[in-house]
Amino acid sequence: MAGGVLHEAKRPVGGALRVIDESRGGADLAAAERAAGDFLRALGVPTDSAGLRETPARMAQAYAELFAPRPFDLTTFPNDEGYDELVLARAIPVRSVCEHHLLPFTGVAHVGYLPGDRIVGLSKLARVVEHFAGRPQVQERLTRQVAGWLADRLHPAGVGVVIEAEHTCMTLRGVRAAGSTTVTSTLLGVLRADDRSRQEFLAGTGTHR
Numbered sequence: 674m675a676g677g678v679l680h681e682a683k684r685p686v687g688g689a690l691r692v693i694d695e696s697r698g699g700a701d702l703a704a705a706e707r708a709a710g711d712f713l714r715a716l717g718v719p720t721d722s723a724g725l726r727e728t729p730a731r732m733a734q735a736y737a738e739l740f741a742p743r744p745f746d747l748t749t750f751p752n753d754e755g756y757d758e759l760v761l762a763r764a765i766p767v768r769s770v771c772e773h774h775l776l777p778f779t780g781v782a783h784v785g786y787l788p789g790d791r792i793v794g795l796s797k798l799a800r801v802v803e804h805f806a807g808r809p810q811v812q813e814r815l816t817r818q819v820a821g822w823l824a825d826r827l828h829p830a831g832v833g834v835v836i837e838a839e840h841t842c843m844t845l846r847g848v849r850a851a852g853s854t855t856v857t858s859t860l861l862g863v864l865r866a867d868d869r870s871r872q873e874f875l876a877g878t879g880t881h882r
C-alpha cells in the first residue's frame with residue numbers, strides 16, 4: 674500500500690473493510706502536557722495565569738486530536754450498472770499538520786475515479802482524505818497516499834486526487850506569503866494516460882493544465 678501502516682479486517686462484512694491505523698501507539702497525554710508546559714515556559718510564555726493554566730493540557734489534547742485518524746469502514750458495492758464515467762467528489766475539506774513546523778495546513782481535496790467492477794460509498798472518499806490527513810504530513814505525500822490507497826483497494830480504471838491548501842507555516846510566519854495556496858495532484862491509470870479523461874478530471878476540479 675502507498676505509505677502508512679494500516680490494518681484491515683480480514684473478513685469483509687457486507688462489502689465493507691474496516692480500516693484502522695495501527696502504525697502509532699496511543700498518546701501519553703500527561704507526558705505531552707508536561708512537555709507543552711516546558712515548551713511554553715522555555716519560550717518565555719508564563720503558564721501561571723488563569724487563562725494559560727490549562728493551556729498545556731489543551732495543547733496536548735489538540736495535537737492528540739490532530740494526530741488521531743478515525744477508523745472507518747470502506748464500503749464498496751458491485752458496479753451492476755457498469756457505470757464507466759468519472760465519479761468526482763469535489764471540495765472535500767482537508768485539515769492536516771505540516772511535519773516540518775507542526776503548523777496546520779487547510780484546504781480542499783478533489784477525489785475522482787473511473788469505476789471498475791466496484792463503486793465506493795461516496796462518503797468514503799472524504800474519509801480516506803481525513804484518515805491520511807490525521808498525522809504529520811507533507812501535501813505531496815498526502816495526495817499520493819489517498820490516490821495510491823484507492824487504486825490498491827478499489828482497482829478502478831483510474832484515480833485522480835487534487836489538493837489545494839494553505840500552509841500556515843508559509844502564510845502566518847516565515848516568508849508570510851499571505852493568501853498563497855499550494856496545489857498538488859496525483860493521477861493514476863486512465864486518468865493519467867488518456868488525455869481526454871485527464872482533461873475532464875482536471876476541468877472538473879477547476880485545475881487547468
Ligand SMILES: Nc1nc2c(ncn2[C@@H]2O[C@H](COP(=O)(O)OP(=O)(O)OP(=O)(O)O)[C@@H](O)[C@H]2O)c(=O)[nH]1
Binds near residue numbers: 812848
Ligand atoms: N514540499 C513541501 N514543503 C512543505 C510542506 N509544508 C511545509 N513545507 C516547507 O518545508 C520547508 C522547511 O524548510 P526549512 O528551511 O527547514 O524551515 P524554515 O527555516 O522554517 O523555512 P521557512 O519556512 O522558509 O522560514 C519550508 O520551505 C516549508 O514551506 C509540504 O507539505 N510540502
Ligand SMILES: [Zn+2]
Binds near residue numbers: 776840
Ligand atoms: Zn511547515
